[in-house]
Amino acid sequence: MGKMLAAVLVEPRKFDLQQVEIPAVGRDEVLIRVTRTGICGTDVHIFNGHYAADRLPLVPGHEFCGTVAVLGQDVRHLTEGQAVVADINIGCGTCYWCRRNEILNCPSMTQVGIGRDGAFAEYVVVPARLVIPVPGGMPPELQALVEPVACVVRAARKARVGFGQSAVVLGAGPIGNLHVQMLRLCGVAPIIVADLSADRCRMALEVGADSAISDPARLKAEVLARTQGRGADLVIESVGSPRLYALAFDLIRKGGHVAFFGITGPGETVPVDILRTVLEENSLKGSVAGMGEDMHDALTLLAHGRFQTKDFTGASFRLEDIQTAFDTLADRPADLKTQVVIG
Known part of the structure; x- marks a missing residue:
């Protein structure tokens, strides 16, 4: 089918722009001409060699949008030129876990841009059943946010958040x-945020946090003060730090819940007080990727303006400048999201 430009991560921290073959399209697949692809925290872990290093060389990129370029012979529900996003989680579709929409546990699961080549390229192939049309008039910079928003949609589902619950992020x-923002949509109150960056604490307050703490020494007292001394109903760890995971258990109330979300290095562990967990009926649950209906719900929320996105859409780089985009991420903390413009 010809050649395309792709950013191949050939080794940790080194991209190589290459002309590679445009992927072949199977009968039940779709070739998508990529428009924009966001840089995710998982991409940063891959870039730094902390995750999926055994899969290099790899074309990363999974927070993408684009238009349908080629339809497989058996695909009937899509049309060429249609604007689309895609669920990146590819399971067998028939096993116990796939039937329960727990695709990450499917024995044959792979993910676009993580387990197979992704969307830091001009084209990407995705199974047609995972391709989702987007509403007309929705700008590409919002379309490319569907996948990360789907992740927090799923995390809220897994944690079973509800009206009036207290939460720490x-x-x-x-x-x-x-x-x-997801917790606020679910009616959670109060929402307390902790981050070492005062600027990011300010951003969190702007989108709905009730309190944002940049001084770690003040955090527990703030949580207790805002929860009548009980501790939080829910703590979400969204960094990937064993130290913060341990802290999370110290911030929940009796009967509280810790949501495991941030990705750590392989084999990293956190101590859990078993007796306390049993006697207080505390709980934990992991969640990392949106899939299935999470993607559709995320698209609906974004299309109807339920998320504030101005801090997610201001930074963009051309595909040819992807190395610079990654190298400068740490120097641009005010850019909550960086997107690579491809199409």
Whole structure:
């Protein structure tokens, strides 16, 4: 089908722009011409060699949008030129976990841009059943946010958040900011955020946090003061730090819940007081990726303006400048999201 430009991560911290073959399209697949792809925290872990290093060389990128370029022979529900996003989680579709929409546990699961080549390229192939049309008039910079918003939609579902619950979000980076907004949509109050960056604490307050703490020494007292001395109903760790995971258990109330979200290095652990967990009936649950209906719900929320996105859409780089985009991320803390413009 010809050649395309792709950003291949050939080794940790080194992209190589290459002309590679445009992927072949199977009967039940779709070739998508990529428009924009966001840089995710997972991409940063891959870039730094902390995650999926055994899969290099790899074309990363999974927070993407684009238009349908080629339809497989058996695809009937899409049309060429249609604006789309895609669920990146590819399971077998028939096993126990796939039937329960727990696709990450499917024995044959893979993910676009993580387990197989992704969307830091001009084209990407995705199974047609995972391709989702977007409403007309929705700008590409919002379309490319559907996947990360789907992640916080799923996290809220897994944590079973509800009206009037109290919550702490550890980390006010891009995904922490989206957690805050998702919790506010769910009626959570109060929402307390902790981050070492005063600027990101300010951003969290702007999108709905009730309190934002940049001094770690003040955090527990703030949580107790805002929860009548009980501790929080829910703590979400959105950084990926074993130290913060341990702290989370110290911030929940009796019978509280810790949401494991941030990705750590392989094999990292956190001590859990078993007796306290049993006697207080505390709980924990992991969640990391939106899938299935999470993607559709995220698209609906974004299309109807339920998320504040101005801090997510201001920074963009061309595909040819992707190395610079990654190298300068730490120098641009005010940019909650950086997107790579491809199409």
